[in-house]
Amino acid sequence: MTTATQLPPGVRLVEPARAHDPYRDMDLLRFSTAGSVDDGKSTLIGRLLYDTKSIFEDQLEAIEGATKRRGETGVNLALLTDGLRAEREQNITIDVAYRYFATPKRKFIIADTPGHVQYTRNMVTGASTAELAIVLVDARKGVLTQSKRHGFIASLLRIPHIVVAVNKMDLVDYSQDVYDAIRQEYTEFAEKLDIKDLIFIPLSALEGDNVVSHSANMTWYEGTTLLHHLETVNVGADRNLVDFRFPVQYVIRPHQDFRGFAGRVASGTITPGEEVFVLPGGRQSRIRSLESADGELHEAVAGDSVVVTLEDEIDTSRGDMIVRKMNVPTVATRVDAMLCWMNDEPLDPSVSYILMHTTRQVKAYVSQIHYRVDVDTLHRQETDSLGLNDIGRVELTLAQPIFLDPYQINRVTGSFILIHPHTNVTVGAGMIRGEAKTTAELFAHGGGDQATAISPNVVWEGWNVPREERETRNGHKATVLWFTGLSGSGKSTIAARLERRLFERGCQTMLLDGDMLRHGLNGDLGFSPADRRENIRRVGEVSRLFFEAGNIVLCTFVSPYRDDRDRVRALLPEGRFMEIHVDCSLEECQRRDPKGLYARAAEGSIRDLTGVTSPYEEPVNPEFVARSDIHSADDIAVQLEVRLDADGILKA
């Protein structure tokens, strides 16, 4: 670097700021807005910008001038945001536009999505990066199908927070009855969707009621103003900080002695020294260092752009993925996904599209279209194609595997786009449900996703009181948490702590412990492979009964065989079986030896002890890995509770 004395006069060096400045260290919230043509969306955004003093004088003057030229009076706030000339001419927003404003509490990025023809495509685009969505409803018109469509897309794209802004309250005399009716109707509709946080705010964007300050016209409304909600809503907890995924973006090799893999952490966290796998192939190594231009890091977290170096020379390039040894994504060439079609030319099953997933590009064709969702009624319709703005469930067949997680738990490794091979245009956006299974595989697994599986020939009467009703009454979903791991790894301790936490927050729970069941129901069984298998089969059936009774069932069983665990998994609906690998080294388990089993095995008084004389098959793709040799049982219990919350289990 040139020193100051040699600097040309045109160059001014700037000292890096050292003092902490809260304005340099602000939180950022990305939200989307959607509304129909006359819901007043542009006015609402204009109002937010205007009232937070984010509009400059020259912009305001330009708009005053334009308002006058259109023969209107005052300031037409909508003109601030309707960008393109075509829109100004037709008075319609036609593409996603991004707006920026800040308050002393937060910075905001608005994805402003239009409400007309191309609207599903645009809404999906805007929603893909949003953490909160504002759905506008015109108080005079009530809940239109379009408002429902917005809610559906927001839930499909898994925006965790939704605000229904009941606008134009000034035109219904600020009537609480009107507001209550809209609120009730929309709440009923939203129960069919998967929305974590839904709130309603009555407002008038034109007059400014309840946008920035409380309205004197609606003293009956005791909730928050829109801006206050935007400034305070907690969005930090919505990221996946559990499953470390690092898609390799670019290899940096300035000289022979340095080989770094540049990329952005898609999810999870990682520290130097951790054991990792590189996909495809599963070559194993350790993280040597996490590099950045500002020096080495001691940890990298979801969202960070870093450079990773490994202990071993592994031939790795763009499109590969670095993951933790014990927590790997699904490697699949057949993918089950919800697909939104974004092009005038309909989906053509004979075309090999290019599928972009993280930093990987593979050829893919749509091998099956299961159904199309009518976004207004949420009904499923049979179809053999998808047209512009259609959303459907499809199966894709890929030329090479991708490394995926369900979109529900990972927005980065669960999303992809389809590109037309000739026009190079982005034609589709996909949200992965999982690896696609054939009908035969579905039957073998006892039905899989109950909502969509093809009915087998056996007629199943169903439970007298359906589980859904029990879940509604309990205020949370039923699920099975399956703790597997060596004896002494801490399964029972962790499960007991977690159950106590869940019970105290009002959940219906049941803990099934290996020893306990062997005293009664399974008292006739020993420890041979066949008996172990039967043991787990019975436990699986018992846990299913408790599950159907609406419980969060915590099962702690060594369960050494993969097949057995998968069989239990197959008894339960998708997303309701969490395999938790309690991972602890054999040495540590032997040191702890809470039941004296290892000591007895050493003496020879026990013949079959998992990990010593009989095998333990580690889970290939568990939902959760608990490193009980590193973390305390209490910490793991807290992490699991956070995870259950994030997965939406702790809500009805």
Added chain:
Amino acid sequence: MSTQPQHHSYRKSHLAQLEAEAVYIMREVAAQFERPAILFSGGKDSITLVHLARKAFAPGKFPFPLLHIDTGHNFAEALEFRDWLAESTGAELIVRYVQDSIDQGRAVEETGPLASRNSLQIVTLLDAISELKIDCAIGGARRDEEKARAKERFFSHRDAFGQWDPKNQRPELWNIFNGRKAQREHFRVFPLSNWTEMDVWQYITREGIALPSLYFAHPRRVFRRGSMLMAESEHLPLLAGEATEERTIRFRTVGDITCTGAIESVAESVDAIISETAALRVTERGGRADDQRSEAAMEDRKRQGYF
């Protein structure tokens, strides 16, 4: 995972998030294109781009040359800065001149006292892109600058004639960027899309990024034209009734001298500029004569292939 509760420091500040996003984009460009270049205007946004490029590829060198389209109407300080930056980063600097396009008859100079070479840059830029076979030009444009830019993509496709079609943009979802294109087409990529003017200034002070001295308050001979203060220059002949006087001013943008307006200011440090920017009630581009021509001025230029 630490033994601390999960939610402590994992939420990153806005500047950290914007930086990580811009670095990600820079690397996508390097991975998806064969001959990318940074469009270097000499302004703070393109200087910030160069800084981000350095960070994105450290400890290696960033794999882009700097391309400067020179209108010939420069501030001397801006050129000094440009050459110093290229030298201190070791980047290749490529300059193409609007004057050459005029001499070759590829561009026709505007006439009259308010003539500007701003729109002529389009010709020189597109010629340079095809001459150098550049398939991706990285620019420092931000969406907050102007209404037409609010709908711009990070990866903005240009047809074989360098044109942008605002009605037919590729949808851009999540952080997946589609840089596929046919022969002769190219991309403009804008890593600072989500940054505001304030973010750029805050980042400059956080990182300690050197700038042209023009951004800081200094005495200069200027004259008033319309609502703007213009620098005295051989390229700006005075009109009847105009007279120069010395004022203490600074520039909020640095571009062609004939269309870059100054503001009166005593801000000598970045912190002072930030306080002033927070209080300013006029957009940066409010000081640019080229945008004031018509309500849709920017959109018209963009359609033709402007930066």
